[in-house]
Amino acid sequence: MSRDAKFLELIEITTKFDTLTALDKVSLTVAKGEVVCIIGPSGCGKSTLLRTVNWLAPPNAGTVRLEGQSVGQAPERRQTGRGIRALNTFRARMGMVFQQFNTWPHLTALENVTRAQVVVLGRSAAEAAERARAALCDVGLADKIDDWPEMLSGGQKQRLAIARALAMDPSLMLLDEPTSALDPELVSGVLAVLKSLAEKGMTMLIVTHELGFAAQVADRVVFMEAGRIVEEGPTSQDLHAPKTERLKDFLAKLTATQMPSAMAQKVVAHDPI
C-alpha cells in the first residue's frame, strides 16, 4: 500500500480502565483525504479511540502511526522532556474538536485561535492573527473576532473550536460528537462547515450520530460495540445494507429516535446506487 493509503494507522489498540476494557485490540487504517465516521452505542469506546490517536488517552497496548511515524507506542506515556515535545508536534498536526467545545472562556475568539499557533508553531503574533482571521472567516465567525466565547451560541462556540483547530493547519481532524451538545437548529451550521472541510480534502475521523451527514460526507463508516469494531465498510453499504444484525439494530433504533422521516429521506437521496 502507498504512504497515502496508510496515512493514519491504529494498530492493535487495547485500553483498560481498571477492570473495564474500553478498547479491545482495535486496528484502523485511514487514507489521506478520507472521511471516516465512527458510530456505535454510548460507552462503546468511540471517544477513547479518538483520544488514542493524539495520545490524550495512552493505551495499555498498541501503536499509533501518522504517515509512518510513531505518535505513540504503548506502554510509553511521554509526560516529560523530549518525548512530550515530539508528541506536541504530532498533536499540533491533529486538530481535535470536542462535544463540549472546550473553548477558553478567559480569551476572546481571536485569542482562542492565536494562542497555540504562537506557542507551538512559533508563528509571530501578526502571522497568527492573520491565520486566525482567515480561519474564523471560514467557519462564519468573521464578525465575532473580538467577542468572548460566553457571548456566543453553542453552534458558534463549536465553530470557534473548529477554527482554533484549523488555524494550526492540521493534516488530520478528530471530531468527537461535534453536534451532540447543540440545540437542533444550530446543528446544520456546524455540519456545513465540516462538509466544506471534507470537500477540501481534509482527512477526518468523526464520531457522530448524524446519519444523514455521515451518508453525505463519509467515505467509510466504522461501527463499534463494546470496545471492538464490529463492522466497517463503505458508507453506502454500512448504512443501507449492513452485514451484521447488530448494526442493523443500531441503525433502526437511531433512525427511529432521530427525526425518522427526514433521516430516512436524506439517506436514500444520497444513495449512489
Add this chain to the structure above:
Amino acid sequence: MKFDISYTFDALPRLFEGALVTLQISLLGIALSLCLATGLTLVREATGWTWAHRMLAVYISFIRGTPLLVQIFLIFYVSPVIGLDIGPFLAGILAITLNSAAFVVEILRGGLASVPKGQFEAARALGLNGWVLWGKVILPQTFIASVPALVNEYTQVLKATALLSTITIVELMRVSQQIYTRNYHPVEVLTGTFLMYFVMCFAVSRAAAQLETRMKRRQA
C-alpha cells in the same frame, strides 16, 4: 468619663498614617501569599513529587491548626536565634505571608476544581503543555473563579495585620495604642481606629463586587 469626639478628630491624621502602613503591609502580604500559593498549587497539581505533596499537607495543617499570633511570635523570636536578623517588619510580613498562603492554596484548589477537564484536554490536543498550559489556560481561569474568595481572604489579612502591633510594627493598631497611652482616651481613639479598619475592608469588598459584576457582564 464622657465621650469627647474631639479626641477622635485629633487622632485622625496619625491614624490615617497608620492605616496607610496597614494597607501597605496587607497588600504586600497578600501579593506574596498569592505568589507562594500559586507555586504551591503548581507543585501539588502539576508534579508527581509525593514527598512535596506530603510536606505541603503538613504545612497547611500546622498553619490552620495554630493561632496566627503564636505564628507571628514564633517567627519574630525564633529568627534571630537561628541567625536570621530580619527585624520586626520582615518577620511580620513573613508570618502573614506564610499564614495566608495556606488558606490561599485551599482557595485556589476550589477555583481549579471549577475549571472543566476539557479545558486541559483542548490545550493538550493543540500541543500545549507545562508552563503554557498552566500559565495561559488553566491558572487564569482558576484565578477568575477564585476572585470572591481571594477578596475575602484579603480582608482577613488586612484585619490580621493588627496583630503585628504586638511585635512593634507601627501600623494602625500600634499607632492608636501610642495615642491613647498618652492621652488616656482609649474609647475615642479606638472608635477612630475601628472606623478606619471598617472603611478599608468595606471599600475592598465593594470594589470586588463591582469587579465581579463587570466580569459577569463581559460574559453575559
